[in-house]
Amino acid sequence: MKKIIISTVAVSALLFTVTSCKTDFDTDVKDIQVSKGSADFSKYVALGNSLTSGYRDGALYIDGQNESYPSMLAGQMKLVGGGEFKQPLMGDNNGGLLLPIGGGATAQIQDTKLYIKSFVDGAPDIGPINDNKAANLVSNILKGPFNNMGVPGAKVAHLLAPKYGDIAGIPGKTANPYFVRFASSANASVIEDFANQNPTFFSLWIGNNDALLYALAGADNSIETLTPPAQFKTYYDMLISKIEATKAKGVIANIPSVTSIPSLTTIPTNPLTAAVLGKGNVAAGEAAIDDLNKNVYGPLSQILTALGAGDRIKPLSKTAANPLLIKDESIPNLGTQIAAAAAASGNPTLVMLSAYLGATYGQARQAKSGDLIPLTTKAAIGTVEPLPAPIPASLGARGIAYPFADKYVLIPSEIKEINDAIDAYNVTIKAAATAKGYAFVDANAKLKLLAGDSGISWDGVKYTAKFVSGGAFSLDGVHLTGRGYAVIANEFINAINATYKSSLPQVNPNNYSGVTLP
Template structure:
C-alpha cells in the first residue's frame, strides 16, 4: 500500500469560532435544565457523513460515538430525551466490504492514522493494513436515531431504493444506508417518518458541492448540484419533515473550498530541495534542465503571443508553482507548434507538435487556485509520453501539466462558492418558513478562517490541520472535539428558538488527533 504523506504547511479552514476567549457557557450547576417549548422524547438526526460521526476518512465505532447528534442527545436526556441509537460499525478499522456475484469487494478504505512524522509532516497509513472487516450486506436492526448517511446529497434522502445493495455498483444506492435501511426499497426520509420523531436536526447539502470540489471540479466524476435543483429538493425534503409536526433545527453549508483537504497543499510546492529529493544541488540542476528544455522556450513563445504570464522560468531561490492545464484559457496549441517549428532550434522543431498539443492551455498555478490533498501524491509521477519525447518531461505538475481535475482553479472556486451561497439562501428560507431553529454554520466556519481560535478551560482550538485539534486526518471531517464545538452551535440555536436551556458539552472530554 502506498504511503500517504501530507504536508503541514499553512491551512485555511472549515471549522468555527471567533476568538481565543472562552466561547462556551458551562457553569450550569445551579441552573435547572428545562426543555422549554420543545419535546426531546424522540430525537432523530438527518444528514450525511458529518452527522454520522465520520472522521479520519472512514466510519468507525469510536467516531460514531462522538457524533454531534449523540452529544446533543445526551444533553436532551436531562429533560426527558429518550435513548439515541446509532448504526454502529463493529470495530474501529472502518472500511466496507460488499458481497457480489463476482466475489467480495472492498468499496471503502479503512481509517487513517499517523504512523510517524517525516521531516515534520505526518506519515498517514490505513488501519488494519487497509483491510476492511465490515460486510455491507449485513443489515442491522433498527430503527436508528442517527440517520447520517456518508456521501448523501439532498436528493438522496428522498430517493427510494437508496438502501438496496443491488444498486451500490450503479451508485443508485448507498452502502452505508444499506447497512441500516428498514427494507431495500425504502428511502431515508421514509425511515425517518416511520419513527414519528418529536424533534429533529438536519445538516445536509455539503456533498452537493463538496464532492465536486474534491474531484477538482471534474464534472465527469462528480457534479455540482445546480442551485435551482437544490432548492427544489431541499424544499421537498423539509416539507416531508414538516408533515411529522416535529420541531427541529436546521444548519446551512460551510464554504467547502476552505477546508484543509483543499487548502493544505500550496500552489507553489516546487523548491530546489523538493525537486532534488532533499538535495538542493541536484534540485538546482533539475531547474536548470527544465528551464532549458521547457520553461525558457515556452516563456519566449508565449510572450511573443501576448501570454507570457502563463509560464515563467523556474526560480532556484523561491518556491515554484505547479504546472497545470486550465481549460478556461484560450487554446494556443497551433500557435505554439508554429512558433516552435519556425524557431530553427532542432530540439524545438522535433518537439513542435508535442509542445502545441501539451502546453496550449498550460499555465503555472497561482493564488486563488486550490490543490487537493490527494494531488500531493501525484506530484512528480510520470506521464507516459509519445516516442521521441524525453522522459524528463513526463513529471506531472512539474514538466507535464496536471489535468484540470487535479486542481481547482480560481474560477472554479468562485463558481462553487456562488452556488453554495445560493444553497444557503434556500436553507435559511426553509428554516424561517417552518419556524425551525437555524444554525449559521457557514458564518461560524468563516470566523475560524481568521485563525484566532477558541479556548475552553485552558485548551486552545484552531483550524490548523493535524495540530489544531478540530479536523481529523482526512482534512474534511472533524475530530470528536470539533464535533463537540458544532454540537454546541446546535444547542445554542435550539435554546434560543425553543426557550430551553440545554447545557453545552465540554469539548475537552472528547478525542482529538492521536499522535504516535
C-alpha cells in the same frame, strides 16, 4: 499504501494551543436549571450525511460515531426526558467497507481510516490503518430503527431516493453502501425510514456534498457535478415538506464554505523545491531544474513571452519554492500559436515536439495565489502521465513537466462557482427554517470563525481550521475531530435553546478526542 506527508505542520503545535481563558461559547446555560422548554426530545432522530454520522479521518468507525454531534446532542437531551439514541455502528475502529461480488469474493469499496504513522522531518506521515484492509461487509445488515441516520456521501436528493438502501444498486451508484447497512428494506428511502420512526425532534444538516464532492474533484464535471441551486431548492423544499408532515420540531443547519477547509487550503501552490524535486537530494533536484528549464520552462517561457503571455510560465528557481504546473481551462488556448512558434524555431527538438507542445501547453500556467490544491493532489505530484514516443518520458511528470489536469486543482473561477452555489443553497435553507419555525444553525459563520487566524476557544484551548495542528479537523481535512464536532454540537444547542426556550447545557469540546499522535 497511500501516503500524505504534510510539510507545513509544526510538530510543536500538533495537539492544541493554549490561550487565555476566554470561551467563545458565551450563551452556555450551565448555571441554569435544565429544561426542555417547548420541545419534546423523547424521540430524537438526526438526518444528514457524513458530518452527521461522525465520519472522520477518511472513514466511518466506532469511536468516531460515538463522538458524532447528534450523539452529543442526545446526551444533553436525556437530561430533560430524551430517549435512547441508537447508531448504526461499524464493526471496528478501522472502518472501510467490503462488497460481496460473488463466489465468496469481496471488493473493497471504502478505505480504512487514516492515522499518523510517524514524522518525517517534523511533518506527519499520514496513511491508512491496517494496510488499508477493510473487514466490514456491506451485506451485514443491522437491525434498526436508528436515531442517527447520517449517510456518508449523501446529497439532498439522495435522502428522498427510493432503493437508496438496495445493495444491488451500489455498483451503479443508485444506492449508498452505508445506508444499505441500516435501511429497513432494499426499497426504502432515508426520509421514509426517518418518518416511520415518528420522531418528536429532528436535526438536519444536509447539502454539503452537493458542492463538496465537486470541489474535491477539482470541479471536473466528468467526476462529480455541482448541484444547480434551483434543483437544490426543489429537493430541499421537498425534503422539508416530508419532515414537516411528521409534526416534529427540530433544528436545521446551513452549509459551510467548502473552499476554506484544510483539505483545500493545506497544500501550497508552490511546493516544488530542489529538495522535493531531488527527493531529498538537493544536488539532484538542482540538476532536474536545469533539465526542466532547458527542455520545458525555458523554451515555453520564450514562446509565451513573444505571444504576450509571458506571465503564464517562467523558468524554475534553484533557491526558491516553485509553483505547480497546471491546466487552466478559463484562459485562451494558445496551442496553435505555440506549435507554430516551436516549428519555426529552428531548434530540432522543438520542431520535433511542436505538435505535442501546442496540444499540451496551450492552456498551461504555473499555479498562483487564488488557486486551491486538494490535499489528495500531493500524492499525485510527479506521478507519470504516459506519453507516446518519441516524447521523452521525463516530460510526463504531472504537476512538474506535465500540466495537472482539471481534477487536481481549483482555479478562481471554479471557486467562485462553488461558493456562489453554496450561498444560494444557504438562502434556501434559511428560508425553510424561517417558514417552518425550526431552529437555525449558521454553521457557515461558525466554521468561518474557526478558519480565521484567531480561531475559537474553550476553557483556554484554542481551535482553528489548521490541518492537524488546529485540533478541530481530522486527518482527511474535511471532517471534524470529536472536539470539532463538539464545537458544532454547541451551535445546535444554542439554536435549540433560543428557539424552543429550552436550557440544554453545552458540551465541553476539551473532553473529546482530537488528532491522535503516534
